[in-house]
Amino acid sequence: MKGTIILLALFFLSESKGVINWLQNHLLLCPFKQTLGIDCPGCGIQRSILELVQGNFIASFKLYPATLPIITLFIFTIVHLKFDFKNGAFFIKMLYIGITLIIVINYIYKIFTHQLI
Amino acid sequence: MSEEQLEPQENQPQPTPQPTSQNPFPPQNGGFGYGMQQSLPNATVVLVLGILSIVFCCCYGILGLIPAIIALVLSKKDRALYEMNPTAYTLSSYKNLNAGRVCAIIGLILNILSLLYFVVIIIMFGTGILSDPQKLQEMLKGMQ
Numbered sequence A: 001m002k003g004t005i006i007l008l009a010l011f012f013l014s015e016s017k018g019v020i021n022w023l024q025n026h027l028l029l030c031p032f033k034q035t036l037g038i039d040c041p042g043c044g045i046q047r048s049i050l051e052l053v054q055g056n057f058i059a060s061f062k063l064y065p066a067t068l069p070i071i072t073l074f075i076f077t078i079v080h081l082k083f084d085f086k087n088g089a090f091f092i093k094m095l096y097i098g099i100t101l102i103i104v105i106n107y108i109y110k111i112f113t114h115q116l117i
Numbered sequence B: 001m002s003e004e005q006l007e008p009q010e011n012q013p014q015p016t017p018q019p020t021s022q023n024p025f026p027p028q029n030g031g032f033g034y035g036m037q038q039s040l041p042n043a044t045v046v047l048v049l050g051i052l053s054i055v056f057c058c059c060y061g062i063l064g065l066i067p068a069i070i071a072l073v074l075s076k077k078d079r080a081l082y083e084m085n086p087t088a089y090t091l092s093s094y095k096n097l098n099a100g101r102v103c104a105i106i107g108l109i110l111n112i113l114s115l116l117y118f119v120v121i122i123i124m125f126g127t128g129i130l131s132d133p134q135k136l137q138e139m140l141k142g143m144q
Helices: A002-013 A018-025 A031-036 A045-054 A057-063 A067-083 A088-112 B002-011 B043-055 B065-084 B091-130 B133-143
Strands: none
Touching: A018 A045, A031 B091, A045 A057, A045 A067, A057 A067, A067 A088, A067 B043, A088 B043, A088 B091, B043 B065, B043 B091, B065 B091, B091 B133
8 A cells, every 4th residue: 555655656756747648638528618618617627736736836826726725725624634723623614715715706707808718 | 051151140130220311421520521522423524525515516516516415414413412412522523513514505605606607508508599590400410
């Protein structure tokens, strides 16, 4: 089990971009975009995560601004459930509200700047 | 053989049953029994489901509704439990529960909005195509 994890980490950290290249060619298709040809509020998160794995923070922010907060929310929730911080629940609530605001504002911004298609 | 050996042991006078109180966590030190407190049964589940509900908000809005509703129902049960006996459960788990409830409510609203948005867009596409019969025929030919 540990060996596979170390191998995976080496695979991601190594210079060969085999995994990332494979992922870029096998992204899941959004059903909303498939039927109508318009972006849904969640479109762009996979591309943005791939950019983040490669280390391009600005590109990932431009593709989908809520990626980093969502990842921090996940990690913080896991750590909070394990160690039980004093104000952890409040912090999770605020992060969640912030993420929803970012998603909604990003979508409205996309509508007004004609980036949906 | 073994049963016969065991039976006399079972027939031995059992220890007198201790008086069991209705409350399994009797209030000590003026209602603050810190040693006896336990966390609410569904607090972490509610928190995780509430957070997951936002992840699935893009998939037609239906997939995200399921965890949000489950989280709301579970949190209602646990809140009732806590209000029945506040000293028996830890305060941090109650805070977790409330955070999960808020997350589930926000996720529910967002999912319903996205579902409505999807329906409105489909209606707009449908009326737009139906008002133009030539385009409709082209579309049907394209689909074949």
